[in-house]
Amino acid sequence: MxxxxxxxxxxxxxxxxxxxxxxxxxxASEAACEEPALRCATKVTPAFGPDGTLWLVWMAGGQVSVASSQDAGRNFSVPVQVTTKRLNLDWGPDARPKIVVDRKGGIALAFSIFRDEAFNGQVLYTRSADGGKSFAELKPITANNESQRFEALALDQDGTIFAAWLDKRNRVFAKEAGQKYEGAGLFFTSSNDGGTTYAEAKLAREGTCECCRLGLTFAAPGRPAVIFRNIFEGGVRDHAVMTFTDLSTPGDIHRVSNDDWQINACPHHGPSLSVAPNGTYHVVWYTNGKARKGLFYAHSRDEARTFSAPMALxxxxxxxxxxxxxxxxxxxxxxxxxxxxxxxxxxxxxxxxxxxxxxxxxxxxxxxxxxxxxxxxxxxxxxxxxxxxxxxxxxxxxxxxxx
Known part of the structure; x- marks a missing residue:
């Protein structure tokens, strides 16, 4: 209530x-707008820098661009194109470019593209070290050639960047072994040089839903927390939260709610997570399960081990x-x-x-x-x-x- x-x-x-x-x-946006300008954008992601500058990264015309505002969005700088050519950007409902701005003014970006008609993706990243005037050459966040999508970035207090995404590399081994492979794996990495380079990707969890955005934040310094749609027993795709012990050690998963959404398909409707300064986890999500349908909110005061009863929105x-x-x-x-x-x-x-x-x-x-x-x-x-x-x-x- x-x-x-x-x-x-x-x-x-x-x-x-x-x-x-x-x-x-x-x-403003226009019909059939194919330019890389902000007015043509379909996905826009904001971030404030430490000096109060508003930064935007957006997708438009098959390219990714960045601009800044010193007056809370009333006026913007001349856009800088991060991409040098038109790309098949991931246009899925839950896909968007990501941006974080560190205390030194360094800007880290990540986004995904489709590599083929089967919607196999690749996560690309780049960084600006000159206040957004230019960006480094785009690089894949992992050398693996299988599908990666739905990347998320979070910035720690010390400037470390943590990245997580959904990855299907292990389906190859499952197929070779004649085993069934459902969903995707939750993979992660981190960067201690402002997003110039990232450590080797590691698996945090196998058996996640393959096509919903992740909710990612820091629960405490050095302890990322991520919410995702997990595939539980019986093909039930309900939400779970994982809090890392440190940047390289995944924690246990804890179920947010028993919605009982049994579906062998892609909802394309991911959750959101925010952790308050006092440590309370606040989560909100969509479900179409047998137990409940619609949008719901819950909170946890014990590091996501247990959650309050879902509140409908x-x-x-x-x-x-x-x-x-x-x-x-x-x-x-x-x-x-x-x-x-x-x-x-x-x-x-x-x-x-x-x-x-x-x-x-x-x-x-x-x-x-x-x-x-x-x-x-x-x-x-x-x-x-x-x-x-x-x-x-x-x-x-x-x-x-x-x-």
Whole structure:
């Protein structure tokens, strides 16, 4: 049950009047738009640098580009193309380029491409050491030639970058042994030089669902935590969390919820994970199981060993989808999309008591056209909604704390 909270939400427009119209002309998307410009982007991922600069990486026209803003998304620098030619970028619903910015201003990127018509992927990475002016040559994150997709990046306090992805290399050995191979493996690596090089990839877990985004963060310094859709006994694809003992040692997996979604297919609808400063794990996910259907939230106060009872999100008659959670110094926030038959809206709810109670959901943005997933990004205590829509282009909306 969602109860009244003390956290008020105000959605701020980027710019009023003529200035807003000008911004729409610069950043709005267009039908059949094949240029690498931001206005043509289908997937946009934000990150704040330590100096407050907003960085965006996006996919458009078969290329990946980066730009920065010094005024919270009102104006952007001239884009820098990370790719030198048009690529078959992974266009799956849960795929997007990833970005982290370290304390020295180094920018690490990763994204995946399709290598063939069977949707076998490859994760590529690069880094900028000059403040985004240029990027190093693209390299594969692992030398293995099997399929890798759904990469995730997280930045540790000391600047170490941790990367995880879904990898199908072990299906080759299973086939040679005449064994059945389901799903994919959760693989990982790390970089201690800002994303210039990565250690040899290692297996964390076999038998994960092969086509849903990962939720990745640090539970504590040196201890990555990842949420993923696991394949449990009987082909049930429910969510699990793994917290690493250190950067090279995977931990046990713990089931988030018994949704009993038995499916031999790809949901393409991954979860989200955020760990609060006090160590509480906040998770949100989608399921279509026998036990429950729709979007759900739960939290854990014992490093994901056990979770609270799932709390339903959104209106079932409006198809709630694409959830994202962020535990910030100002509170815990969740966003997701709903469709009422005419427009898609971003709904938000907030908690001031570490996930015990939540404010009534409210609409903070909407569009009558197609849109990217809603994301939350923080710059210190200030949290923003990051959302790309075809009709209105890129929007960075400040979420204000009101008494």
């Amino acid at each position: 969602i109860r009244n909270g003390l956290f008020g939400i105000v959605a701020l427009a980027l710019l009023p009047g003529a200035a807003l119209a000008q911004m729409h002309a610069q950043h 959104g209106r079932p008659d409006r198809g709630p989808a694409r959830p994202f959670v962020l535990a910030s110094p100002a509170g815990t926030l969740m966003v997701w999309k709903e469709f009422d038959g005419e427009k898609t809206s971003v709904q938000m709810t907030t908690s001031r008591d570490d996930g015990e109670t939540w404010s009534p959901p409210r609409t903070i943005a909407s569009t009558t056209d197609t849109s990217d997933h809603p994301l939350l990004v923080a710059n210190g205590r200030q949290v923003y909604l990051s959302w790309m829509t075809k009709a209105d282009g890129y929007r960075l909306t400040a979420i204000e704390d009101q008494p």
